[in-house]
Amino acid sequence: xxxxxxxxxxxxxxxxxxxxxxxxxxxxxxxxxxxxxxxxxxxxxxxxxxxxxxxxxxxxxxxxxxxxxxxxxxxxxxxxxxxxxxxxxxxxxxxxxxxxxxxxxxxxxxxxxxxxxxxxxxxxxxxxxxxxxxxxxxxxxxxxxxxxxxxxxxxxxxxxxxxxxxxxxxxxxxxxxxxxxxxxxxxxxxxxxxxxxxxxxxxxxxxxxxxxxxxxxxxxxxxxxxxxxxxxxxxxxxxxxxxxxxxxxxxxxxxxxxxxxxxxxxxxxxx
Numbered sequence: 484x485x486x487x488x489x490x491x492x493x494x495x496x497x498x499x500x501x502x503x504x505x506x507x508x509x510x511x512x513x514x515x516x517x518x519x520x521x522x523x524x525x526x527x528x529x530x531x532x533x534x535x536x537x538x539x540x541x542x543x544x545x546x547x548x549x550x551x552x553x554x555x556x557x558x559x560x561x562x563x564x565x566x567x568x569x570x571x572x573x574x575x576x577x578x579x580x581x582x583x584x585x586x587x588x589x590x591x592x593x594x595x596x597x598x599x600x601x602x603x604x605x606x607x608x609x610x611x612x613x614x615x616x617x618x619x620x621x622x623x624x625x626x627x628x629x630x631x632x633x634x635x636x637x638x639x640x641x642x643x644x645x646x647x648x649x650x651x652x653x654x655x656x657x658x659x660x661x662x663x664x665x666x667x668x669x670x671x672x673x674x675x676x677x678x679x680x681x682x683x684x685x686x687x688x689x690x691x692x693x694x695x696x697x698x699x700x701x702x703x704x705x706x707x708x709x710x711x712x713x714x715x716x717x718x719x720x721x722x723x724x725x726x727x728x729x730x731x732x733x734x735x736x737x738x739x740x741x742x743x744x745x746x747x748x749x750x751x752x753x754x
Contacts (some may be wrong), residue, residue, distance in 0.1 A: 490704025513594025
């Protein structure tokens with residue numbers, strides 16, 4: 484059995500599905516849907532909104548003119564009849580293809596750009612969606628918590644949940660050896676995207692959880708090009724916590740492989 488963890492597939496599930504074997508276990512940390520790829524402007528939005536408008540909105544975001552960016556995108560979206568229904572239908576088709584392609588035991592949580600209800604309606608069999616669950620894998624407790632608390636760059640995406648809801652979900656799972664979330668903890672550098680040149684809001688609640696329960700690993704994604712991808716908290720020398728951004732799979736084409744006996748990790752290049 485190989486235990487593999489990825490994040491931020493953003494639609495690029497096919498190479499991963501082809502790589503997986505039936506006896507593998509996959510954990511995916513959210514943002515399965517490709518709403519918009521900032522590099523080439525591909526994604527669900529660009530199927531319906533012209534790239535000039537999208538590029539202009541991204542420029543406003545880059546300039547930190549967030550209210551203007553939201554207004555520009557809102558105006559463009561409002562000019563297209565039934566846009567949200569069309570995007571949902573496209574997301575439904577992508578999620579169905581993704582879930583059907585995975586050949587092994589798969590555990591999903593949702594990130595900010597995911598549609599929780601669409602994921603929920605498509606999973607089954609060996610593919611499960613978790614909002615606040617603990618999964619036992621070879622005697623280790625893996626806590627899986629869905630959702631992304633909104634921050635300064637939030638645009639009201641379907642997978643966003645309030646900080647209160649997110650904190651309650653963390654509380655509900657109790658202590659575990661591996662915490663799996665979508666959002667980074669509130670640690671300097673781990674919330675900063677060096678390409679987008681912006682500092683996202685990290686979760687103080689997941690940081691508090693880790694300080695309280697001292698899991699061996701805290702795994703997350705969301706920040707595609709982090710200034711700091713790994714940090715080890717050795718405040719308690721006998722019980723260090725390792726925080727690790729597993730990367731944007733769509734960009735890196737790699738997965739984190741975890742030894743199910745020791746919880747040691749290594750990178751596996753898939754594409």
